[in-house]
Amino acid sequence: MSTKKLLLGDEAIALGAIHAGLSGVYAYPGTPSTEITEFIQKDATASARGLHSRWCTNEKTAMEAALGMSFMGKRALVCMKHVGLNVCADPFVNSGMTGVNGGLIVLVADDPSMHSSQDEQDSRFYGKFAMIPTFEPSNQQEAYDMMAAAFAFSEQQCLPVLMRVTTRMAHSRAVVTVAEEAAEERPLNYDAVAANWVLLPANARRRNDKVTAQQADLEQAAAESPYNKYVEGADHRWGIIASGIGYNYVMECFPDGVPYPILKISQYPLPKQLVRKMLKDCDRVLIVEEGQPFIEDIVRGISPLQPEHEGEPTVCGRLDGTLPRTGELTPDAVKRALGIAVAEGLPVCDDIVARPPALCQGCGHRDVYTALNEVLAEFDHPRVFGDIGCYTLGFLPPFRAIHSCVDMGASITMAKGAADAGQWPSVAVIGDSTFTHSGMTGLLDAINENADITVIISDNLTTGMTGGQDSAGTNKFEAICRGLGLSDEHLHVVVPLPKNMEEITRVIRDEINYHGTSVIIPRRECMQTLQRHLKQKKNQTK
Amino acid sequence: MKTDIILCGVGGQGILSIATIIGEAAIQQDLYIKQAEVHGMSQRGGDVQSNLRISDRPIASDLIPLGTADVIISMEPMEALRYLPYLKRDGWVITSSAPFKNIPNYPDLSVLQADLAKLPHVVSIDIEQMAKDNGISRSANVILLGAALKALGIERETAEAAVRQVFGRKGDSVVEANIKALAIGQAAQN
Numbered sequence: 001m002s003t004k005k006l007l008l009g010d011e012a013i014a015l016g017a018i019h020a021g022l023s024g025v026y027a028y029p030g031t032p033s034t035e036i037t038e039f040i041q042k043d044a045t046a047s048a049r050g051l052h053s054r055w056c057t058n059e060k061t062a063m064e065a066a067l068g069m070s071f072m073g074k075r076a077l078v079c080m081k082h083v084g085l086n087v088c089a090d091p092f093v094n095s096g097m098t099g100v101n102g103g104l105i106v107l108v109a110d111d112p113s114m115h116s117s118q119d120e121q122d123s124r125f126y127g128k129f130a131m132i133p134t135f136e137p138s139n140q141q142e143a144y145d146m147m148a149a150a151f152a153f154s155e156q157q158c159l160p161v162l163m164r165v166t167t168r169m170a171h172s173r174a175v176v177t178v179a180e181e182a183a184e185e186r187p188l189n190y191d192a193v194a195a196n197w198v199l200l201p202a203n204a205r206r207r208n209d210k211v212t213a214q215q216a217d218l219e220q221a222a223a224e225s226p227y228n229k230y231v232e233g234a235d236h237r238w239g240i241i242a243s244g245i246g247y248n249y250v251m252e253c254f255p256d257g258v259p260y261p262i263l264k265i266s267q268y269p270l271p272k273q274l275v276r277k278m279l280k281d282c283d284r285v286l287i288v289e290e291g292q293p294f295i296e297d298i299v300r301g302i303s304p305l306q307p308e309h310e311g312e313p314t315v316c317g318r319l320d321g322t323l324p325r326t327g328e329l330t331p332d333a334v335k336r337a338l339g340i341a342v343a344e345g346l347p348v349c350d351d352i353v354a355r356p357p358a359l360c361q362g363c364g365h366r367d368v369y370t371a372l373n374e375v376l377a378e379f380d381h382p383r384v385f386g387d388i389g390c391y392t393l394g395f396l397p398p399f400r401a402i403h404s405c406v407d408m409g410a411s412i413t414m415a416k417g418a419a420d421a422g423q424w425p426s427v428a429v430i431g432d433s434t435f436t437h438s439g440m441t442g443l444l445d446a447i448n449e450n451a452d453i454t455v456i457i458s459d460n461l462t463t464g465m466t467g468g469q470d471s472a473g474t475n476k477f478e479a480i481c482r483g484l485g486l487s488d489e490h491l492h493v494v495v496p497l498p499k500n501m502e503e504i505t506r507v508i509r510d511e512i513n514y515h516g517t518s519v520i521i522p523r524r525e526c527m528q529t530l531q532r533h534l535k536q537k538k539n540q541t542k
Numbered sequence: 543m544k545t546d547i548i549l550c551g552v553g554g555q556g557i558l559s560i561a562t563i564i565g566e567a568a569i570q571q572d573l574y575i576k577q578a579e580v581h582g583m584s585q586r587g588g589d590v591q592s593n594l595r596i597s598d599r600p601i602a603s604d605l606i607p608l609g610t611a612d613v614i615i616s617m618e619p620m621e622a623l624r625y626l627p628y629l630k631r632d633g634w635v636i637t638s639s640a641p642f643k644n645i646p647n648y649p650d651l652s653v654l655q656a657d658l659a660k661l662p663h664v665v666s667i668d669i670e671q672m673a674k675d676n677g678i679s680r681s682a683n684v685i686l687l688g689a690a691l692k693a694l695g696i697e698r699e700t701a702e703a704a705v706r707q708v709f710g711r712k713g714d715s716v717v718e719a720n721i722k723a724l725a726i727g728q729a730a731q732n
Contacts (some may be wrong), residue, residue, distance in 0.1 A: 170580055173575070173602075255602075351654060353648070358588070
C-alpha cells in the first residue's frame with residue numbers, strides 16, 4: 001500500500017529512514033540538513049517507537065553515537081551539513097575501517113553557492129578517501145526510495161553509506177509516493193566481529209587490506225545499481241555524464257528526450273566501465289555535477305580521448321570553463337554548456353539594492369555588540385574573534401564588530417592565539433550552542449594558561465540561526481565554566497537590554513583590563529523562540 | 543499545462559504559506575509540483591524567494607530557467623523587481639505596493655512605482671491596508687494570492703478548497719478569514 005505526500009527532500013529522507021526500520025537519528029542542526037531530524041522528532045511512528053531523535057552536542061558525538069547503535073545491530077542515521085563532516089571526520093573515516101553491523105547512513109547536505117555556509121566543499125571526496133560507498137539522489141522520490149536501499153547495501157557490504165545531497169535537493173518539495181507502514185526495527189545483534197571494532201594497528205592493517213580489496217566489489221555494484229543508468233542516444237557528437245541534481249537540469253534542457261547518450265550517476269565509486277563505454281562511443285563528453293569537479297577529475301584520469309576534437313576540448317565541465325568553475329548549477333548554465341539558447345526575460349532593474357540579512361529587532365546580540373563597540377572604542381587596536389551563528393551578522397553594518405569567523409568554536413582558541421602573540425584586547429564572541437559544540441575545549445586551554453582573553457558567551461537559550469533548536473548547554477554555562485577552572489571573580493552573567501548598558505559596559509571594561517581569562521555571559525531569549533513561546537502560551541489559555 | 547511562479551519578499555513575510563496553498567491546490571488537481579526554497583541565514587530579514595513549478599507533466603528542474611516564469615508574486619515592491627530577468631516577456635507581476643524598509647538605502651518609492659508601471663501586466667495593491675480595513679490583518683498574503691488567481695489559472699473554488707485543507711487545523715475563523723481574503727484579492731485584481 002502506498003500514498004502520496006508533498007515533501008521537502010529532507011523530509012523524504014527522514015520518512016524513508018523511518019519506513020526502512022530506523023532506530024535512531026543523531027545530528028547537530030546545520031543548514032540545509034536540519035529538517036531531517038526535525039521531521040523525525042515530530043513523526044508519530046517515530047514517537048510511538050521511541051526512536052532516538054534528540055539533538056546532539058556536535059557532529060562528532062552524533063557520528064559516534066550512531067556508530068554505537070549500528071554496532072548493536074540496529075539501523076542508525078546521522079545527519080549534518082557539509083562542514084559538520086569536518087568536525088566528525090575522525091569517526092567518519094574510521095567507521096570505514098571498523099565497518100558496521102546494523103545499517104548506518106551518514107547523510108551530508110552540501111551547500112554549493114554557500115547560501116548559509118563558509119565554504120563549498122564537496123562531500124563526495126570524503127567518501128572516496130574514506131573508501132565509503134556514496135549515494136547521491138537526484139530527486140525527492142529517489143531520496144525516499146534510496147534510504148531503504150542504502151541501509152540494505154550498508155548491511156550487505158558491512159560498511160557505512162555516505163548519502164550526499166545538496167541545497168536544492170534538501171530544500172525543494174515534490175510529491176513523493178511513500179509506503180503506508182514502517183518496516184520493523186532490527187533486534188539487538190551480537191554477531192559483529194569483535195576484532196574489527198578494535199582498531200589496534202594489527203586489526204586496522206587487516207581491515208585496511210579488506211576494505212581496499214572491497215572497492216572493486218563496490219564499483220561493480222555501482223555499475224549494476226538501478227540508480228546509475230546508461231541511456232543510449234542517436235547523436236554521438238556528445239555524451240553526457242550527469243549526477244545528482246545536475247541530471248535534472250540536463251533533462252530540463254531536453255523536454256522531448258536527450259538526443260545524446262547520457263549516463264546518470266547516483267551511486268559511487270564511479271563505475272568506470274560505463275564511463276569508458278561513453279568515452280569510446282562519443283566524440284566529446286560533458287560532465288554535469290553539482291559541487292566540485294569530482295567525477296570530472298576521475299574521467300580526465302581515464303580518458304583515452306585526444307584533448308581536442310575539431311578544435312574543441314573533449315572532456316568538458318567545470319575545469320575547462322564549459323560550466324562555471326564555482327557555485328550552484330542552474331538550468332541556464334547547463335543550457336549554455338549544451339549550446340542551447342537561454343530565454344530572454346525582462347531586463348535587470350537598475351533601481352533595486354541589496355537586502356542583506358540582519359539581526360532581528362530586539363535581539364540580545366544587538367545589545368551585546370552595542371556595548372562591546374562602546375568599550376572597544378577606548379582602545380587602539382582591539383580584535384574581536386567571532387564565531388558561527390546569527391551573531392556572525394555583527395560583521396555587517398551598523399555594528400562592524402567582529403574580525404573573524406572561521407569554524408565552530410574558533411573564536412576562543414583564535415583569541416587565545418592572538419593573545420599569545422601579544423594582542424590586547426583580545427575578545428571572543430561565541431553563542432551558547434556553538435560554545436558547547438566546540439568552544440569548551442578551547443576555553444580549557446585558555447584557563448589552563450590563564451590566557452589574557454575576554455570570552456563573551458552570548459546566550460539566547462537556543463540554536464538560533466537554524467531556526468531555534470534546543471541548545472545542549474542551556475542552564476549549565478556557569479557550572480561548565482567553573483568546572484573548567486574559571487574563578488567566580490571573572491565569571492559574569494548580564495541581561496543584554498538597553499537599560500542595562502551601563503552595567504554591561506563596566507563589566508566588559510573591567511574584564512578586558514584584567515590580564516587573564518574571563519567569561520561574560522549576556523543571557524536573554526532569542527526573539528524568534530520568544531515569539532513562538534508567547535504564541536503557544538496564548539493558544540493554551542484560549 | 544505548465545505554470546512557473548516566483549514567490550518573493552523579505553524573510554518573515556510569509557511567502558511560504560502562499561506556496562503551501564498553491565501547492566495544495568495543485569495536488570487536489572493531481573498536478574506535478576516542485577517548490578524550491580532557501581532556508582537559513584537569508585531568512586533573517588534578507589531577500590527571500592521560492593521557485594514554484596506546477597505542470598501536468600513530470601517536472602525535471604527544481605529551479606526555473608531565466609526568462610520563463612509566468613508569474614512573480616511578491617510581498618514587497620522592490621523584491622518584485624529583483625527577479626524580472628526570470629519573467630517571460632509577457633509575464634505577470636502581482637505585488638504588494640507597500641515597501642518594507644529595513645535597509646538604510648531603500649530606493650525612492652516613486653522610482654520603484656515607475657519601474658512597475660512599465661511592465662506589461664502588473665497588479666500592485668496595498669494588501670496590508672486592505673487586510674486591516676476588512677478585519678483580517680493576518681491574511682494579507684492570502685489577499686495577494688487572491689489577486690494572483692487569474693494569472694495562475696486557478697479557479698476560486700479550487701483555491702478555497704486548498705485554504706480549507708491548509709488552515710483547517712487552525713479552526714473555522716481562520717479558514718473563513720482566508721476565504722474572505724481570496725475574494726477581496728480577486729476583486730481587487732479586476
